[in-house]
Amino acid sequence: MTDSRTNTGADANAIALDGLTKRFGETVAVDDLSLAVESGELFGLLGPNGAGKSTLINMLATLLDPTDGTATVNGYDITTETGDVRDSLGIVFQEPALDEELTGAENLAFHARMYGKGKAERERRIPEVLDLVDLADRADETVESYSGGMQRRLEIGRGLMHEPEVLFLDEPTTGLDARTRRDTWEYIQRLNEHSGVTIVITTHHMNEADFLCERVAIMDQGEIVAVDSPKGLKDSLGGDTIVLGLEDPPTELFDRLDDRPWVREHTATDAGVAVTTARGDTRVPDLVRLADETGATITAVDLRTPSLENVFLSITGSTITEREAGSADDGRAGDNGSENGRTGDAGSSAEEAADDGEQATEATETTEAEATVGGTS
């Protein structure tokens, strides 16, 4: 254990992938990935179910052998130094993996013994971890009596029990209600800040990656298609889009939009005009005033801030939901994707908003989440 700590200094990367590949027969689950995650990062793997995220995590956790390529965790090779890799990482699986007949404290004690921790260390760590995940008062109750959120917290705490350098969280909020999910996010963020542990989280929830992660790798069909901060990814879309519903838009409006320096791009649509700009919220009044001046009748105003969903869409040509439906019905998903692909063009905003109810809620949640961050920091 001690040598695993000294090793960290030599390698600033908590995780490094080099051409990592996993094939199951004909299927390529993980395709030639190269990536580095820095020590202390809160890193997200974002992608639809079936993109290869869990396969990647399972390889890094030494539960699966790669078909090709190499990777290191905490500087240790995942195929030749499995013992050291396992000592260096904690993992919370997608499916719950607790012994419900044991108490919370007993689950932690079991884990500690499996990771070679002696009595003194167990007696120090178990109360610490229980405190960390707010379960100290339920420590001696069997896990059966825990709520879903409590079980998840216990699992996250257990993953940290042996003080690993890297913590993998595979879809940590799947199956949790919205409130518990939010609480869990806060725990994860606090852990990352306080203990400095590198956290790699896989998720197919856009807002989760957006809210939590410092950097996000977008995975699709076994490949990493983009890596950047959530902000960087969203900025790549070129800013916010204001969609103005207009009756008989006068051509003068379009001429005057051409002159405005804050307008990056504008497109006439069936129902009005879509304008791409930075800080769209501050430009809505300008745009409304401008339209008024040209005598246009405004029927609707819609501000769309860039979301990771839109980033995924613009890179892969499908929404995540379509991709996931696509694993059941392949051809259709692709077609759909290219058709209503560019949301920025705002073809039929009302229809889409109605169709994509889920997407819309996610976007709102993101804004709320950001507000929370602003408040606490």
Place this chain on the structure above:
Amino acid sequence: MSLIDPRGIYGLWLRDVKRFVRTPSQIAGSLAFPLLFLVFLGFGLRGVPIPGLPEGVAYLQYLVPGIVGFSMLFGASFAGLAILSDQDVGFLKEILVAPVSRTSIVLGRIAGGSTTAIVQATLILLISIPLGFELAGLWSLPLAALFLVLIAITFVGFGIALASQFSDSEGFSLIVQFLIFPLLFLSGALVPIEGFPEPVQYLALVNPLTYGVDGLRAALVGASRYPIVVDFGALVVSSVVMVSLGAYLFERVDAV
């Protein structure tokens, strides 16, 4: 990862023991079957002349060591089932991702499964005393304990080896139903194997339970078919074989 990790083995053992103690219904359930056999055969066949029964040994005296062996089979099948139910609830991953060798995991499970099986067998033995069973002497007990340990290791090892070939508990349970009774009948646990046709007797010779029950009889009743050292030797061999087989097969179980 060292091959033998005492702390990991102890952790696995402790977990099995805690779970066992907390589920009295399972204990009662696993005792019920052997007790039914004990009561109905023991009393039903009392005084009936049975071919091959050792001179001067009452049938109940003959039967009790066999029923104790029978309860060991049950205990061992539960241990195999425990691995698969861990898989069903996802806990197996928590075990497999820990820096503990597969061999140590198998040893930990054998330790846990053997302990619970031995406790059940001991309960059967205790219950049989008020029913009329007489121990050959106090020295019987440590000797019987030794045989119980070897039987437990053999069959829990076998249970783990078998469980590692299944991906869910249903298929395993089905196969176990088909295995338990032939193993039981072909061991001389209920009636002496001398009465069987000759080819069937050969099958009994390769059944480790034959030597387990015979050894228990030597220890508890003082009458056995083979010399006690032969029983002991055969069980040591079967224990080593089954533990190795369990470790070998479990090593190859896919973690995900």
